Amino acid sequence: MRVDRDVLRANYEEIVRRSGDRRVVASVKADGYGHGVLDVSRALADAGCDSLWTGHIGDALAIRAAGIDTEVVLFGGYTPDQIPALVAAGLVPTVVDLTGAAAAASCGAAVYVKVDAGLGRLGVPVDVAGTVIREMAGLDGITIAGIYTHLPFSDRAGREWAVSKGAVFTEMLDGLARDGVRPGFTQMWGTCGLLADLPDATNAVCVGHALYGMSPFTDPTLTDAELQPVLTELGASLIHVADHPHDVRAGGYLTRGVSRVGVIPFGVTDGMRRVDASFEPHALVRGQRVPIVGTSLEHTVLDLAAVPDAAVGDRVVLVGRDGGQHITLTEWATSIGCSELDAVLAVAGRVQRRLAGA
Numbered sequence: 001m002r003v004d005r006d007v008l009r010a011n012y013e014e015i016v017r018r019s020g021d022r023r024v025v026a027s028v029k030a031d032g033y034g035h036g037v038l039d040v041s042r043a044l045a046d047a048g049c050d051s052l053w054t055g056h057i058g059d060a061l062a063i064r065a066a067g068i069d070t071e072v073v074l075f076g077g078y079t080p081d082q083i084p085a086l087v088a089a090g091l092v093p094t095v096v097d098l099t100g101a102a103a104a105a106s107c108g109a110a111v112y113v114k115v116d117a118g119l120g121r122l123g124v125p126v127d128v129a130g131t132v133i134r135e136m137a138g139l140d141g142i143t144i145a146g147i148y149t150h151l152p153f154s155d156r157a158g159r160e161w162a163v164s165k166g167a168v169f170t171e172m173l174d175g176l177a178r179d180g181v182r183p184g185f186t187q188m189w190g191t192c193g194l195l196a197d198l199p200d201a202t203n204a205v206c207v208g209h210a211l212y213g214m215s216p217f218t219d220p221t222l223t224d225a226e227l228q229p230v231l232t233e234l235g236a237s238l239i240h241v242a243d244h245p246h247d248v249r250a251g252g253y254l255t256r257g258v259s260r261v262g263v264i265p266f267g268v269t270d271g272m273r274r275v276d277a278s279f280e281p282h283a284l285v286r287g288q289r290v291p292i293v294g295t296s297l298e299h300t301v302l303d304l305a306a307v308p309d310a311a312v313g314d315r316v317v318l319v320g321r322d323g324g325q326h327i328t329l330t331e332w333a334t335s336i337g338c339s340e341l342d343a344v345l346a347v348a349g350r351v352q353r354r355l356a357g358a
């Protein structure tokens with residue numbers, strides 16, 4: 001897979017532009033959404049981002065160890081008793097309850113407080129958040145650096161839900177401000193709220209998907225943003241080309257009457273998915289579109305009828321350009337039956353990554 005840092009920087013700059021006066025912090029969770037957390041973190045820091053957020057302690061420590069000089073914030077991923085050690089390692093924890101806040105206070109830490117405004121996952125429940133955060137703010141030794149929530153959505157009904165939950169969160173923040181609790185950082189929108197241009201009274205956004213050029217929306221009309229995928233190519237080499245008589249087997253790869261096949265060393269283990277032929281996944285070989293006819297753990301088989309001169313060693317493009325043809329990340333993800341993010345995450349770790357751009 002090829003990861004293009006120039007595209008990442010361009011996406012970051014577009015997000016900064018759309019964010020107006022709001023501070024932009026970057027979500028690099030899930031190994032930088034599958035693109036490689038250190039490469040992504042370095043490129044974002046070089047582009048001017050000063051705060052990187054992940055829920056993985058190992059990734060957060062790796063960012064610190066790599067000498068990347070930004071704030072590194074943990075979304076979560078630990079129990080309260082681990083907080084002093086995380087703070088000592090130079091990380092900024094999120095707390096979601098009074099036990100966590102007390103642990104942070106005991107070591108004089110600055111923390112972010114996460115509020116659950118309706119997602120039903122991590123955070124102080126919004127209906128008690130005012131009371132709980134006031135109590136947290138009263139603890140000796142604690143600094144509340146910020147308060148945030150997360151309200152992702154994918155369609156128009158979700159958009160309405162996010163707007164109404166966001167209003168409740170904003171009201172809670174207003175109540176805290178009246179009582180003198182005014183943290184320097186407040187945030188509720190990620191990619192969804194930013195790209196759908198939802199009302200925002202906070203002073204920051206925490207963006208993941210959009211940085212990597214991936215859409216969180218099932219309804220594409222929710223945004224007019226034109227962000228490019230940072231994964232600019234995914235491919236492999238042909239390791240075998242063979243002719244098979246049509247009756248060689250009744251089942252398996254040759255059910256569609258395919259006689260000339262090519263094999264690439266890219267299987268389910270590497271990020272391919274077992275899909276029904278009705279999804280019609282394709283690859284590019286010598287500038288031609290060819291059907292993918294089957295996959296197994298470590299191999300995928302192509303129908304090479306359209307490219308009779310294809311030979312062992314030829315480049316096979318699953319995502320990217322070849323000749324005048326282009327398979328987009330969106331097409332690839334759709335044709336293997338998952339989201340763009342899940343398609344990239346499936347590749348992560350196993351496949352060799354090449355960096356492009358500066």
Ligand SMILES: *Cc1c(COP(=O)(O)O)cnc(C)c1O
Pocket residue numbers: 027029075149150152189190191192206207208209210216
């Ligand atoms: C993942 C995450 C984000 C970023 O969300 P995107 O939709 O990828 O932009 C923001 N805030 C929290 C708490 C998250 O977990």
